[in-house]
Amino acid sequence: AVYLWEAFLAHRQRRVYRTTTHVPRELGQIMDSETFEKSRLYQLDKSTFSFWSGLYSEVEGTMILLCGGIPFLWNLSGQISGRAGFGPEYEIVQSLVFLLLATLFSAVTGLPWSLYNTFVIEEKHGFNQQTLGFFFKDAIKKFVVTQCILLPVTSLLLYIIKIGGDYFFIYAWLFTLVVSLVLVTIYADYIAPLFDKFIPLPEGELKQEIEVMAKSIDFPLTKVYVVEGSKRSSHSNAYFYGFFKNKRIVLFDTLLEDYSALNKEPAEGADGENEETKSKTKNKKQGCKNEEVLAVLGHELGHWKLGHTIKNIIISQMNSFLCFFLFAVLIGRKELFAAFGFYETQPTLIGLMIIFQFIFSPYNEVLSFCLTVLSRRFEFQADAFAKELGKAKDLYSALIKLNKDNLGFPVSDWIFSMWHYSHPPLLERLQALKDTKQE
Secondary structure, three states: OHHHHHHHHHHHHHHHHHHOOOOOHHHOOOOOHHHHHHHHHHHHHHHHHHHHHHHHHHHHHHHHHHOOHHHHHHHHHHHHHHHOOOOOOOHHHHHHHHHHHHHHHHHHHHHHHHHHHHHHHHHHOOOEOOOHHHHHHHHHHHHHHHHHHHHHHHHHHHHHHHHOHHHHHHHHHHHHHHHHHHHHHHHHHHHHHHOOOEEEOOOOHHHHHHHHHHHHOOOOEEEEEEEOHHHOEOOOOEEEEOOOOOEEEEEEHHHEOOOOHHHOOOOOOOOOOOHHHHHHHHOOOOOEOHHHHHHHHHHHHHHHHOOHHHHHHHHHHHHHHHHHHHHHHHOOOHHHHHOOOOOOOOOHHHHHHHHHHHHOHHHHHHHHHHHHHHHHHHHHHHHHHHHHOOOHHHHHHHHHHHHHHOOOOOOOOHHHHHHHOOOOOHHHHHHHHHOOOOO
């Protein structure tokens, strides 16, 4: 039911991409016809790809359920752990083998789709900056890092559930809370640098103005980094992280007009320059000027100042506690396991997967919609905060540039937009800024 609903929404949006071939009159001042057509074709290709990959995923998942794929993989995991000297009483060991095999299967079956998305769609529209070697190296590194985190955390969670008694769901929830806070704290310092290069923003006017703006709103800024996102993609982004008095800001080099490698032409006659390099550099992205970067950061810092980050954490943890409570209610139902092919045993990991992945699926869809509505409200509030900092005009131009650089399509079906857009449509944001921005 969830899949059919999502497919219906995607069909409505795809129809918009196909039929809206000319720039609407209200967009004439902010988007030229060439950019409009590029963004339309890009989003149409992405939507078509999403349809086929989603259909494959749904068919694959259904076949796994109907053919008993989950109990088969569980039994295979038991055989592998048994050969290593761990009998059926070592359920946690068998669970980790199952998890490793399941994630490996998912990575292998998803690889062709990821390759097509990166080297056909993203490449076709000028966003991909990766070589095939870099892609596979990155994929292997991500898989290894994921396992290094996932397997120990899962083993501890299963152990807590096993020994937690009647109130295990409280301990399990507290454990996942601590893990999530630790991961958020260490991600940018220890995990993200494994994949991308982070360098401190050089001393200069931009860094000084960022520090002044942070100080003016009491944001406890300690460091500003530039991440080399251009080696992976020409999409741009910015974010902040950290707890208490240790906040850091991260800017993608593709966001910065002065620092993006995509804006730097290779030296004429440079030795070793190949056709691939030439083709990458000719698709330059505009990026934002310093004033516009400050406006974007004003918006992001607005999320912090207005408490949006804390509110999202509280909502997430309340939902997590509710899910663990319902898990505790349902885990003892043998018919639930039997429905998925487990007639003799009720492994805890399988229970977690059945309940969180399948039973909660409709609930998660409704929750996602509610959070999307809330997110749009937060985005308007963060825009308004940037306006109060006197950044309305620069944020206005920055949003137009970022929409152009990322080939965002500013026309959408109203139901699709309502259900999926965590950020308000571009025109709505611009209109809210235009009400008070100085011309």
